Amino acid sequence: MIAETAHQTEERDLLSRLRFAILSLDLVPGEAISERALEQQFEVSRTPIREALLHLLRDGLVVRDGRSYAIAPFDIAEIDEVFAFRDIIEPEAVRLAAKLARPDEIAAIRSSINLSHDEFTPERWLEMGLDFHVRCAQLSRNRCLVTAMQDVTLRTLRARWLSFASEEGRKTTHREHTEILDLIEAGDAEGAARAVLAHSAAVRREVLQAIENARRFIGRRGVV
Amino acid sequence: MIAETAHQTEERDLLSRLRFAILSLDLVPGEAISERALEQQFEVSRTPIREALLHLLRDGLVVRDGRSYAIAPFDIAEIDEVFAFRDIIEPEAVRLAAKLARPDEIAAIRSSINLSHDEFTPERWLEMGLDFHVRCAQLSRNRCLVTAMQDVTLRTLRARWLSFASEEGRKTTHREHTEILDLIEAGDAEGAARAVLAHSAAVRREVLQAIENARRFIGRRGVV
DNA sequence: GATGCCGGATTGGTATACCGATGTGGTGGG
DNA sequence: CCCACCACATCGGTATACCAATCCGGCATC
Structure with a gap:
């Protein structure tokens, strides 16, 4: 079990590295990419590159026009659709969570978000912050x-990456997450659903604002 | 544009062939499969096999335990979850459809389901029948x-395949689909939502019944 | 006879060679 | 000077060779 993931680690690692390169805008949105260029850039063969590209294609960080790949541009319309979709599924998810969750599961999530709140590294924080909603959905x-829910978080991942910087935003997020968790723990399904919708709306505003602010950093083809 | 898909055809073809082999129970649920065995069986190299397996993995027709692949067993619990999820998203989808659909789009779907109703080949019929819900979601x-919605239909694809045989079931499905389309066209969002829920419940019963009937044909490891 | 160990067969993961198609830049002709 | 055309570079798709890990079976030993 210890060495069991050794062969997966490299592939996971490549996926993470590629994803990080896209998130950090090292690979700029709208830019065409080729398997062979990535092969040289990341020093692995095309086979794992192809596999990683398929994943990223599914996650919406990479798109295909015809035969060639490109880094997905920021698609405002898609982000709107993602949030609309989230507003359909997440209230229902937390309603179910409020009915079905066990105390120890809630405690695990609570300690997780508190931990991530203490950790300062933006990478860790982002992953934790996104993880919260997925873990709530698991309940x-x-x-x-x-x-x-995983899909939703992945598709807004890059946009949220743009907006992670603000300390105030982090505190707000932590507070709202805690509130949602409290309501789930109390079994207040409707309250949790309302809190989730409010949180979603706040995040949506924040994300769209961040894209607007970053617009000049990204090329014309980087935002659709 | 005509020959543009020539190189894709083979891969799509392999994916379709593999999927058909799984759906038709030619590859039995629960059975372990290896890339190299499929390579010989389907007479293509491992590269496209791997790619197809990734797709099928995503669609839930193939699972991995550790390092090796296996045909996904019928998972009653998962099917229940799929239908529960469908009952969350599809009513909202048709509500939006009732508000946003253009008459020509509805007409296109209507002619499509009438066409598929006339076509007798089970393969074509199944694809059309599943396509209906995706096309409604597109509205x-x-x-x-x-x-x-695509994910939902794919994850119940094999189970529905088991239950496609009945002529009566086909007529019922066609009638319910027509009814849903009528309500969307009339702009009756709530009526369409109710009709979709009723249809989903009917299909769910049908599917679970079909699995129960097929239980003896499938091995012990074929149903979870 | 049961058990433990070792070796070969098989697995998925990776690297790489080859192919046909596509797009592009440079050159020659109008 | 412009346009058409051809050669070449490059792309993704495919096939295949190689590797390390794992699984299984048989043999030797206790």
Whole structure:
């Protein structure tokens, strides 16, 4: 079990490295990329590159026009659709969570978000912050909701990356997450649903603002 | 544009062939499969096999335990979760559809389901029958809803395949689909939402019944 | 006879060679 | 000077060779 992931580590590592390169805008949105260029850049063969590209394609960080790949541009319309979709599934997810969650599961999430709140590294914080919603979805005991929530977080990942910097935003997020968790723990399904919707709206504003602020850093083809 | 998909055809073809082999129970649920065995069986190299397996993994028709692949067993719990998830997203999808759909789009879907009703080949019929819900989701103008609906249909694809045989079931499905489309066209959002829920419940019963009937054909490891 | 160990067969992961298609830049002709 | 055309570079798709890890079976030993 210890060495079991050794062969996966490299592939996971490549996926993470590629994803990080996209998130950090090292690979600029809208830019065409080729398997062979990435092969040289990341010093691995095309086979794992292809596999990673398929994942990123699924996650919406990479797009294909015809035969060639490109870094996905910021798509305001898509982000709107993602948030609209989130507003459909997440209230229902936390309603189910409020009914089904066990205290120890809630405690685990609570310690997780407190931990991530103490950690300062932006990378860790972002991953934790996104993880919260997925872990809440897991409380619903519905795997479809979990994967859908994963999809939602992944598709807004880059936009949120733009907006992680603000200390105030972090504190707000932590407070709202805690509030949601409290309501789930109290079994208040409707309250949790409302809190989630409010949180979603706040994040949406923050994200769209961040894209607007970053617009000049990104090329014309970087925002659609 | 005509020959543009020539190179894709083979890969798509492999994916379709593999999927068909799984759906038709030619590859039995729960059975372990290896890339090299498939390579010989389908007479293509491992590279496209790997790619197809990744797709099928995502669609839930193939699972991994550790390092090796296996045909996904029928997972009753998962099917329940899929239908529960569908009951969350599809009512909202048709509500949006009822508000946003253009008459020509509805007409296109209507002719499509009538066409598929006339076609007798089970393969074509199944694809059309599943396509209906995805195309309704497209009317919502929300790509997340579309992909989620695609996911839902794919994850129940094999189970529905088991239950496609009945002529009566086909007629019922066609009638319910027509009814849903009528309500969307009339702009009756709530009526369409109710009709979709009723249809989902009917399909769910049908599917679970089909699995129960097929239980003896599938091995012990074929149903979880 | 049971058990433990070792060796070969098989697995997935990776690297690489080859192919046909596509797009592009340079050159020659109008 | 402009346009058409051809050669070449490069792309993604495919096939295949190689590797390390793992699994299984048989043999030797207790």
